[in-house]
Amino acid sequence: MCRNNRTNHTLDTELAFMKYFLWFSFLIFSFFIVSCKKKEHTKVSESDKKEVIQSKFARNYPEFDLSILQESLKAHTTNDSVLKSIYIATEFNPVWIHDTLDTKRLYTFIDILNQVEEHGLSPELFSSSKIKMMADAIDSGTFVNNLDTVYKIMIALEEISTRSAIKYITGMKYGFTDPKSLYKKDYDIVTSAPDSLFYNNLYAEIKKDPILAVLNSQPSDDIYLKLREEYKILRTRQETGFKEIVSGDVTYKLGDKSKYIKDIADRLVLTGEYKPDSISSDSLYIKLDEGLLAAINTFRRRNSYPEEAEVGKLTISALNRPFEYYLAKIRANMERYRWKRTKAKHNKHIEVNVAAAMLVANNTKSDSLPLISRVCVGSVRNKTPLLQSDISYMNLNPVWNVPTSIAQKEVAVLQKKDPTYIKRHNMKLYKGGKEVDVSSIDWKDINPSKFSYTIKQDPGGGNSLGLVKFMFNNAFSVYLHDTPSKLAFNRKNRAVSHGCVRVQKPFELAFFCASPVTEVYKDQLYYSINKPPVSEEGKKLLKEQRLKKLPNIINIDKDDRISLFIDYYTAFMYPNDEVLYYADDIYEYDKLILDALNPNQTAEKKKVDK
Structure with a gap:
């Protein structure tokens, strides 16, 4: 049926x-x-x-x-x-x-x-x-x-x-x-x-x-009940409303005073992030003090924005969002949580939330805290697919086999402009499995859209995959990996990749996948990717030339499987946290759900289908 x-x-x-x-x-x-x-x-x-x-x-x-x-x-x-x-x-x-x-x-x-x-x-x-x-x-x-x-x-x-x-x-x-x-x-x-x-x-x-x-x-899941509770609260607040903050393009720093700072404070009081000190000398709340800045950063965290020491247009724009913005997110995500995945989570589980650009790795059999890491995901043009799988192995010092689309649309184009590009980025060309000298090609005559050479990037710090990647079976040829481009993790919008997931804490994730691990094992992994050991025991073993490198391919034991979901939630919770968090709808997937749930849209679709 x-x-x-x-x-x-x-x-x-x-x-x-x-x-x-x-x-x-x-x-x-x-x-x-x-x-x-x-x-x-x-x-x-x-x-x-x-x-x-x-x-x-x-x-x-x-x-x-x-x-x-x-x-x-x-x-x-x-x-x-x-x-x-x-x-x-x-x-x-x-x-x-x-x-x-x-x-x-x-x-x-x-x-x-x-x-x-x-x-x-x-x-x-x-x-x-x-x-x-x-x-x-x-x-x-x-x-x-x-x-x-x-x-x-x-x-x-x-x-x-x-x-x-x-x-x-x-x-x-x-x-x-x-x-x-x-x-x-x-x-x-x-x-x-x-x-x-x-x-x-x-x-x-x-x-x-x-x-x-x-x-x-x-449904009676904790997250679903939390969504219902928040939905009820927001509907009540929606009736109250709040004054729009019209401060323009001004950026406020700690200690600044403005009548608009009071509007910011009032907005945060309404949603509970800010609880003013009753004995404060600033009874009008027109000063950006440490307490108000902390409340603003709480708001940022709840909305998956980076914390900052100032307040500008981006944050004020988010503060001005009507409550309907959040109500719509909750409606869409209540539907997502009504969907029931058939694949069970293993004791060790990795969850990537594409919308929030965050990763959570949790071991239900361990007392250790979950690993929470920022990630970069696919751009709107190159969306990260939503999938389920198990981590099969880790690859240290990976070689990057450049996808044909990137070779044609990016590498060949850049090489035509700069004849040193391929060599500077530690790349090599292959034809029929044999290496080709880059200098032997007349790049002026190359049509990037028809570029047919295979490109591989050698291991190293400048490799686009970084120093470790995490492999799993999937139909999209995507994976989790390290990256040399660290600055992107500080951005609000981290939808910048070609579809794979870049991990801000790749080594911590590697230790999670291999756990339980000793401090010496960690040093072996660092040593394997040309990083110095950290522990005193590791330093001693290196000095004595007894610190061994790990193999580049580290298989995950079938008895210690690690489940993986790459999914998309714009309202969600973290483990051991009772707060509801929000994320921007970067791929506009919320709208797809809300339109499908709209009885007026459904009626229109039936008319069209007839």
């Missing part, structure tokens, strides 16, 4: 009853029926032996026959691929209707649908207003003299409510969108999808208690 797709039969059913909705709106608006306050009586429902109240429904529709409704339900659902199985399981007994309209169950369900905004979703994804309109119309006695219409509306109500419950539960457990269809070729992470076992259990749960089934489907 395709995820979240409606069948043509379902669309036809909804369209068939759309003509009633306008009629409902007029009649529901006009009716003002007050139920008689006479004593209610109880009877036993023939459909499932539950005790129900003989309510307005029984009085308004005394000729109502459940068996007629059951036959009609059977006729409507027999050829419906979504609903057929569940109503076979209930023997075509309605889920939401017994001998009378089960208003308590239906209105509880409607309340749950209307609260789905807490999950960053629209109630209209689940036809909430349609369900309420039909339930109100029947419950109010609008069709008291038209029982045939009542049967038709009740069938529509039953079908749409059940379909919405299935959609709600399935989406909460697996996501309402398919990441592969959103990210297309740049996504190679396997996520769970509902199967026949899931649907069999789902139908049984809905048959037993649809309300409990709906409530139990809501």
Whole structure:
């Protein structure tokens, strides 16, 4: 069964009853029926032996026959691929209707649908207003003299409510969108999808208690609950709002005073980063003191910006973002966390968050703190693919086999301008596996777009891969690696690579991969890449010429596997940290998710598809 797709039969059913909705709106608006306050009586429902109240429904529709409704339900659902199985399981007994309209169950369900905004979703994804309109119309006695219409509306109500419950539960457990269809070729992470076992259990749960089934489907992961909590807080703050900071291009340094600094302070007070000292001499908060600068850097950390000793246009622009900016991020990431990866994490795990340009390496069997490192990721033009794998080996002193695209678009172009470029960068040319003398080529006649030589860059400090790379199976020929270009790690925007992931702390990551390691092992690794040992024992062994080098290829033991995910989150948490962090949507992937979750966008797409 395709995820979240409606069948043509379902669309036809909804369209068939759309003509009633306008009629409902007029009649529901006009009716003002007050139920008689006479004593209610109880009877036993023939459909499932539950005790129900003989309510307005029984009085308004005394000729109502459940068996007629059951036959009609059977006729409507027999050829419906979504609903057929569940109503076979209930023997075509309605889920939401017994001998009378089960208003308590239906209105509880409607309340749950209307609260789905807490999950960053629209109630209209689940036809909430349609369900309420039909339930109100029947419950109010609008069709008291038209029982045939009542049967038709009740069938529509039953079908749409059940379909919405299935959609709600399935989406909460697996996501309402398919990441592969959103990210297309740049996504190679396997996520769970509902199967026949899931649907069999789902139908049984809905048959037993649809309300409990709906409530139990809501995700309960710590990160998801944190997102819901933050979403609720931000929606409250959104109503308060804040004053825009209009300081222009001015940069404020420690000790500077300005009326706009007060606006910065007020903004940070609102979101909790700044808690002014009540005994401060600067009661107006117009001075950039150490306390306020610390709060600004807290804001920067939460937004994945580098910390600084001053405040300029970039940070003020971020401070001016409306709360809807963050609400949209949370909506998109709640959906991401509803997707369920099928690959399990090993005890040693590496997670790269492309959006934040950060790496976290964690060992659940170790007491050591997680390794957290900045990384550089692919540019918007050369996106880093999202994938799952295991680290297979480390390569010390790697040779860089320059990709053809880079050889043609960059190296050949630069060599034409500067005949010393290839030699200065410690590169060599090959043709048919044999080395070619760079000086033997007339570079003036070379067309870079047709450049067919193989280029390799020898190991060393200037190698584009640095001194170590981390290899893993993947369909994109990407890897994690060191880099000689260290300055990029200090930038806010670190989406600068050709697609591979450059690691700011490559040696710490190497020690994590090889862990547990001794101090001497660390010195062996340093010595292997022509760096001096650090420990006293290592220095002694080197002096005695007994410090051994490690092999250039260090395989990862299959009994100590290291899982790897390269993924994309713009709202996330770090291990052992209760704070929610944000990252810029550098690849505009949030928009793909939000558009797919927008019921108006979905409706437009259906029109186009037709």
